[in-house]
Amino acid sequence: MENNDHLKILLAGDASSFHHTLAEGLRKLGHEAVVASHGGHWLDTGRDIDTGRRWKNKAGGLELWLRWQLRLKQKMTGFDVVSIATQSFIELRPHRAQAIYDYLRANNRSMFCTALGTDSNYVEECIDPASPIRYSEFRLFGAQSPLCKAQPSLVSEWLSEPLKNFGNHIWATADGAVSALYEYDVALRRVLPPEKIAYGGIPINVDDLQPVSLPDRIEKVRFFLGRYRGRYLEKGTDVMEAAARAVVGRYPSRAELIIVENRPYDEYLGLMRSAHVVLDQLYSYTPATNALQAMAYGLNTVSGGAPEFYDFIGEKELQPVIHVEPDYESVFRALEQTVLHPEAIRPRGLAGREFVIRHNHYLTVARRNLEFWQNRLAAAGRCDGRRGGACHE
Structure with a gap:
């Protein structure tokens, strides 16, 4: 077991059990890790706090928002590190998700992003003719992909003003981001300086x-x-x-x-x-x-x-x-x-x-994340306490 500067960590959102497995690695290394997610729907992956939307309709969104206000928010404060699973970390409209993001940022010591799935910035990277990403689910060597042919409005939906604005808000305020894939790392370079980006990889137990x-x-x-x-x-x-x-x-x-x-x-x-x-x-x-x-x-x-x-x-x-x-x-x-x-x-x-x-050993990936988070906390002068806490020599 390792425990260099014990951290209390909240991983919000998940995909393909990424955050769940990362949390296992973080705990093995002596840190406290809590996963708040919907469990990947039918995948039913592990989580400590269920933030799933119980119905797909408007009533489901209202119920989740009320559950957040009445019960969930109290469980998601006081962490040293919060990392959200892209801007889709919770199944709510962008303005609701941004309000939750802002609450988490204000009531925890630091805020990061785990770049593990599609977001507006990644879509922009995929359709950029100058991008080193020559093919993706959105564009194949400069031509429309089968997905976009079948769903002509898909790119415009990802690049809609509410989603783009929320994404830009994250990049302007987050303490940094850890990428899961080479492609996501490339996309992060559009919006963050090098010192705020780290490659973590996908954790596998x-x-x-x-x-x-x-x-x-x-x-x-x-x-x-x-x-x-x-x-x-x-x-x-x-x-x-x-x-x-x-x-x-x-x-x-x-x-x-x-x-x-x-x-x-x-x-x-x-x-x-x-x-x-x-x-x-x-x-x-x-x-x-x-x-x-x-x-x-x-x-x-x-x-x-x-x-x-x-x-x-x-x-x-x-x-x-x-x-x-x-x-x-x-x-x-x-x-x-x-x-x-x-x-x-x-x-x-x-x-x-x-x-x-x-x-991709889950302990190796956990160490990469920890090293990056700790370095960013030190660079920001937040060595203890909540946001703005002082460092001790």
Whole structure:
């Protein structure tokens, strides 16, 4: 256990159990960590304070706002560090969310952002022709993505005045931000100076994800695809599924496809263990939570593993992700080569687990966050007490 300057930490909002896993790491290192989130809806991930919206209609928003006023706000004060999961940390309209943000900022020692999902600034980065992000769920090499073709108003909604104003308010007042992915780190550079940005990565509880024992040679490759209803186009699930079905159709005796949809978090992980190769995201530079969990199990993953990402984290040797370009042909070729060369699956899986331990172990990610938070607190002269507290030599 480590405990250098014990901190009381509130992690507000969550996605794919990111904050929940980060909190586990922070506690292991001797700090107090509280997660306030909606649990990812059907994922039902762990949280200490439930900030979920019970109904999707206006009544649900009113009920959550009243619950905040009457019960929740008292539980979310007096922390040394608060980090919100982007501007979508709570399911309320921007003006309500901003009021909660301002309350948290005024009644806690410091305010940070965990850049772990889409926000207005990230969308702006994705559609900027000068951005190093050449493809995303919003734009493919300068052209409209399938998601934006299907939802023509999506970008304008993210860039609406209320959302942009709220996002700008966060960047103007937060003490800093920690990025989960290479792409989010790039986007943060639009709005924050370098000293207010740190790369944390995605925390994976490797201790809980014991590796699967894969044979040296696999007779029939099992592909695994987790579908999230309503997010097929965003994740590129439609393209990956079509390519996987085509490969299985060509090699029916050598490959099969397992598909699961909208399962609770723990059940989903259990089902994943039965696979050899997990199909994750199409439009990503960086392996995200699903891919990293598969790698921790010693499975192969098809996802973002772009050269830009490996360069960003300084990794020259371990590059185990089966990286695909964002198109059908690239996915088909990658899956076909996996079926034709099953002897590569086990060593690639072993390298994948080593990669996760090296770069995404939840204690490593927790230490990165702690170091950044503590450095920012010291730089701001808030070494103890609430905002404006004095430092002691």
